[in-house]
Amino acid sequence: MDAKNREWIRLIERKTEHLRSAFIEKGMTGLCKTIQNELDSWKNETINIGVLGEAEAGKSTYINALRNLDADEPGGAPVGNTNMTSKIRSYDHPNNKNVHIWDFPGVGSTNNPKDGYLEKIEFAKFDFFIIMTSKRFSENDIWLAREIKKKRKKFYFVRTQFEDDVENEMEKKENKEIQKKDLESILKQKVYEDCKRNLEEFKCEDNIFVIDSYVKSSYDFEKLETHLIHDAFNISDGKHLAITSCLTVMTLPSLKEKKLVLEKRIPKIALRAAFALRVKDTDIMILKEEMEFYKQQFNLNERSLRRDAEVSNIMERLSKIEESVQHIEKESNEMEELNEIDKLMPFLPVINIRKTYKASKTLLQKALERIYEKAVDVNLTMMEGLTHD
Incomplete structure (x- = not known):
């Protein structure tokens, strides 16, 4: 095993011990707060x-x-x-x-x-x-x-x-x-x-x-x-x-870079959602907030789309682009994994936490992939507008 892989293993072990300690010392609330603090530390x-x-x-x-x-x-x-x-x-x-x-x-x-x-x-x-x-x-x-x-x-x-x-x-x-x-x-x-x-x-x-x-x-x-x-x-x-x-x-290489960075968040977001199952509907809220964050990061929010359309001289196509983005949101709300999580009852055995974690990871990965693909489509449309200026 090379030095880089050994360092990664040590890092994972330290993070695992850190989360375990948070749970032992402060219970479920402390663990959820620790996970959220780590997710927000970049801010x-x-x-x-x-x-x-x-x-x-x-x-x-x-x-x-x-x-x-x-x-x-x-x-x-x-x-x-x-x-x-x-x-x-x-x-x-x-x-x-x-x-x-x-x-x-x-x-x-x-x-x-x-x-x-x-x-x-x-x-x-x-x-x-x-x-x-x-x-x-x-x-x-x-x-x-x-x-x-x-x-x-x-x-x-x-x-x-x-x-x-x-x-x-x-x-x-x-x-x-x-x-x-x-x-x-x-x-x-x-x-x-x-x-x-x-x-x-x-x-x-x-x-x-x-x-x-x-x-x-x-x-x-x-x-x-x-x-x-x-x-x-x-x-x-x-x-x-x-x-x-x-x-x-929002060029293709930078879109791909953003996707790789956002993928690193998925396990922690899924873990936080899984433990939040004990407070009804909080898990769904956490997942929807993360998907909204993906949309903002790929400039698919209303302000960014309008600004990019103006720069690219494609304002006449803006409404169709916005409609296609809304369709992605609708698909996300109807995803099988979200429905599966919604049916799980709070305060039930640990098996539901495991199910929520697994379904949340799958949901976020699929949602990120769809939003990324839509961002690529929008990027190509913008570039086409610039080319025909």
């Missing part, structure tokens, strides 16, 4: 993401895009205000107030010299750093990357405003006959190669991202989010779930 995780770069690098626009907000919405980061660049600003994620994205002033100016800069931004508390530029990474950017690397913090190089580059090249006479998609590919490769040469000392080929925050469905915006999710997993389970619940780009 208390604090994540700090620092966005670094010089003025006009597109930091504010990226921060808004990461939070699925416009600059003129409540909580939106002001865009195009160079005076704001001289201040440190923190923006909470609307889906989780414990996830903070920070906009930092550029380093190396009279107001923000290198000496003392890291202390000024409270460098040590950050989980991730995103170093942005709309042109070429400067000496100051490279200095920051060196300092971050010394502290063994995760950081990413992000080249922004790429759509502007494409549009500018499209207007040139020599490019009139080139298809936009082909030109995008050519320019993107050029940017990658330039960044690799510029950042050669970091050996960071897999850590360079080309994005345009106004066109999140194109280029590397989703790829960057996926890296954030994967790297959060290496910090802790809580941070992994916290950041996965926040990121909103």
